[in-house]
Amino acid sequence: MKVVIVGAGIIGAACAFHAASAGLDVTVLDRGPVGAGTTSRGEGNVLLSDKEPGPELELARLSRTLWDEAGAELGPETFELQAKGGLVVASTLEGLTALGAFAARQRAAGVRAEPVDEVAEWEPHIAPGLPGGVSYPQDAQVQPVLAAAALLRAAVRHGARLLTGEAAAAVTGRGGRLTGVRTADGRVLPAEAVVNAAGTWGGELGRRLGAPLTVLPRRGFVLVTQPLPRMIRHKVYSADYVANVASSGAGLETSCVVEGTPGGTVLIGASRERVGFDPALDPAVVARLAAGACGLFPFLRDVQLIRAYRGFRPYCPDHLPVIGPDPRAPGVVHACGHEGAGIGLAPATGALVTAQLLGRPWRGADPAGYPALLPDRFLTSGGAPR
CATH class of the missing domain: 3.50.50.60 (FAD/NAD(P)-binding domain)
Structure with a gap:
């Protein structure tokens, strides 16, 4: 054929x-x-x-x-396949309860999802005071x-x-x-x-x-930091990321997603908004993403951004x-x-x-x-x- x-x-x-x-x-x-x-x-x-x-x-x-x-x-090195695993963290006890229920449904569907009580044991540089999260060892990353x-x-x-x-x-x-x-x-x-x-x-x-x-196009931004020693072990994101991905809202939505790369840079996301194919760089989006990342990993306040890129994700209704x-x-x-x-x-x-x-x-x-x-x-x- x-x-x-x-x-x-x-x-x-x-x-x-x-x-x-x-x-x-x-x-x-x-x-x-x-x-x-x-x-x-x-x-x-x-x-x-x-x-x-x-x-x-x-x-x-x-x-x-x-x-x-x-x-x-x-x-695997050809395209930087990393089986780093994911860590989803909640910022409130209510959020942790909802995250636990979501993880239970995923486990029933065959996904490995493990409750985490002390997130600092998984990510030593994460902000203190987070009530817990869920580890997803099957999550990975490629270039x-x-x-x-x-x-x-x-x-x-x-x-x-x-x-x-x-x-x-x-x-x-x-x-x-x-x-x-x-x-x-x-x-x-x-x-x-x-x-x-x-x-x-x-x-x-x-x-x-x-x-x-x-x-339809949905614009999203990603920030890139200067190269650093390995400070972040997993792909780490806040529990509201899942709800924002599934949202059909046209306005700007951001949720904190932070991870390292083999080259030492840290990638920071994620944003989504329906603006057609407008490629403009919006400083307000960059500021919101940076603030969210610094809230999750305070050491990032002293780290320089070297670039911000954006693109259009193809979504169906x-x-x-x-x-x-x-x-x-x-x-x-x-x-x-x-x-x-x-x-x-x-x-x-x-x-x-x-x-x-x-x-x-x-x-x-x-x-x-x-x-x-x-x-x-x-x-x-x-x-x-x-």
């Missing part, structure tokens, strides 16, 4: 890696460089700790296994652009082709069957299937492919990704709308898309997928977008 994957970010790279490994004839197409979009604007989270039981958590659990497999095959590049290099070794600097314009077909993808400069790439892995632009690409989706074949356009398979979870969910998304293309299980993914993630959920009974 000839497959064109549109998007060379982490989702497209993972789809290419799994599809090419399965023997499919893969071409990856992107109008820009590898990982230049949302992939390059994130922290590299591979998280189970922030997900309610359901299809997204199941996808995350499969992905966690597949990230380890990719590390074993490609070398996102390195990961996308490594997966694509591996896909190319399996026979895939990578075309950058070319945008997809439309599909071509004959007799109701997809036969190719036409690029913006008029070239037609033969294809029996096309994978929409265009991230924040997945809605627009879907429209060009005859299968429009509601995929129900905060779940769209993964699966589109009934309106035979041959079109969506893999987009992952919001801030795309890095963590990428390997399982690639395995699931490959299983759907093959029509058989692949790397633990069932071709039937997860019904709650299929594009059908956005369509009326007549097939029109809701």
Whole structure:
């Protein structure tokens, strides 16, 4: 099967890696460089700790296994895979009770979540007086652009082709069957299937492919400190992060997320707001994130920021990704709308898309997928977008 994957970010790279490994004839197409979009604007989270039981958590659990497999095959240092674990902390007793109930639901779904009474024993430099938290030893981190590049290099070794600097314009077909993808400069790439892995632009690409989706941008900022000795052992975030991720509010929301990197810098997040594709640097957001981080780790008050970057996370109205074949356009398979979870969910998304293309299980993914993630959920009974 000839497959064109549109998007060379982490989702497209993972789809290419799994599809090419399965023997499919893969071409990856992107109008820009590898990982230049949302992939390059994130922290590299591979998280189970922030997900309610359901299809997204199941996808995350499969992905966690597949990230380890990719590390074993490609070398974990290739994309800085760190099984550092996560520590979620509560600032009040009420918050700790709610966090404990959330963790109990996750444990019932197969996640390792361990109560922590003395957070200072886990993070010696954390603010005093916190009532407790929950440890998530399965949480991990990767360097996102390195990961996308490594997966694509591996896909190319399996026979895939990578075309950058070319945008997809439309599909071509004959007799109701997809036969190719036409690029913006008029070239037609033969294809029996096309994978929409265009991230924040997945809605627009879907429209060009005859299968429009509601995929919207949500702006987020990340701060980076000067390099430091190892001061923070885990990915540490406040318990309100989970609620903010699931929120549909249009206004600015911030929650404290702090972690170190192999290079010594500390990454500080997280913010989210619906401002369209406005790329402006907002000093107020930077100030709120910095204040939250200093409240959680007071030593950061004496540390310099060296940069702040921002990007757009692709989200759907129900905060779940769209993964699966589109009934309106035979041959079109969506893999987009992952919001801030795309890095963590990428390997399982690639395995699931490959299983759907093959029509058989692949790397633990069932071709039937997860019904709650299929594009059908956005369509009326007549097939029109809701």
